[in-house]
């Protein structure tokens with residue numbers, strides 16, 4: 001229909017402008033618990049958050065002693081995927097490890 005052309009074009013332009021904006025950044029935090037083994041948390045930090053062994057150990061100890069710690073900062077969709085992956089891996093292994101995200 002003739003009246004669909006302007007509306008479709010407008011939608012495409014709007015989307016293009018939106019995607020050009022800098023994506024909002026989100027902090028992904030790991031949360032402490034009494035049951036998840038330290039080695040498992042270090043492995044999560046190395047594999048999912050691409051930390052070096054020494055940095056992974058430092059962040060794990062920060063979580064262990066302070067209650068939470070910064071695992072990384074990402075665009076919203078990436079942060080959501082990281083949180084879900086942490087929780088899935090922990091559940092598969094039978095651990096209660098939790099991750100959270102907050103706007104940076």
Ligand code: TYC
Nearest residue numbers: 030031032033036038063064
């Ligand atoms: N507190 C846990 C222990 O003593 C270790 C741990 C560290 C758990 C970091 C979770 O995000 C975490 N085994």
